[in-house]
Amino acid sequence: MRVDRFLSNLPRFNRQQVRLLLVENRVRVDGQVVRDPHFDVREFSRVEVDGELLQAGKPPRFFMLHKPAGCVSATRDPQHPTVLDLIDEQDKHDLHIAGRLDFNTTGLMIITNDGTWSRRLTQPQTKLPKVYYVETEQDIGPAYAEVFAHGLYFAFEDLTTQPAELVQLGPKSARLSIIEGRYHQVKRMFGHFGNKVLRLHRERMGALTLDAALQPGEYRALRDDEIALI
Ligand code: URA
DSSP states (O other), X not given: XXXXXXXXXXXXXXXXXXXXXXXXXOEEETTEEOOOTTOBOOTTOOEEETTEEEEOOXXXXXXXXXXXXXXXXXXXXXXXXBGGGGOOOTTGGGOEEXXXXXXXXXXXXXXXXXXXXXXXXXXXXXXXXXXXXXXXSSOOOTTHHHHHHHOOEETTTTEEOOOOEEEEEETTEEXXXXXXXXXXXXXXXXXXXXXXXXXXXXXXXXXXXXXXXXXXXXXXXOOHHHHXXX
């Protein structure tokens, strides 16, 4: 939210007072004087006026989990274990999943409380590739790569998928890189050829690669350099 709106939403300041506070250098966000009324204040920002703390700011948190098969990409589920059950952190219900995976899909899952950051990771507009290792029931044919590169029409959403890159690894295995994360996208792409996906594992999201030291079900905090990659 803009800093002028953040301040004028507080009962103690009207819009005229907020304008003055800003031009008189009395507002600090994360320790820096802010004069620009458009400056973005987030739930993680520390906001002070004349040295008085108005919002302490929550620390943003970022985790990488190796999702095992047989757990739901949800924060709550009445029947099945969820990925959040694997996370042992305080206030874990503040966290959300950046890019869900199906029940039996394994691999890289990012969990955070920072919605702006996670949107950059998942929005198709930022064009960050999501890379999957895929094993199929039948042989992967020569036409697949070209069809995936052109995009496939998904009638339910009335859209054509963005160009995807397929690298064949064996007769029934491949690495597929997609930009969006539509519902069951990879399975539906192979389903176009009547070919069932038997194993699906996410290796990478943008520049974030699943840590090979993490066993299924294990997680760790992202390092600062990894957070800065997105
Ligand atoms: N595409 C799928 O079909 N399933 C997943 O879990 C992820 C991508």
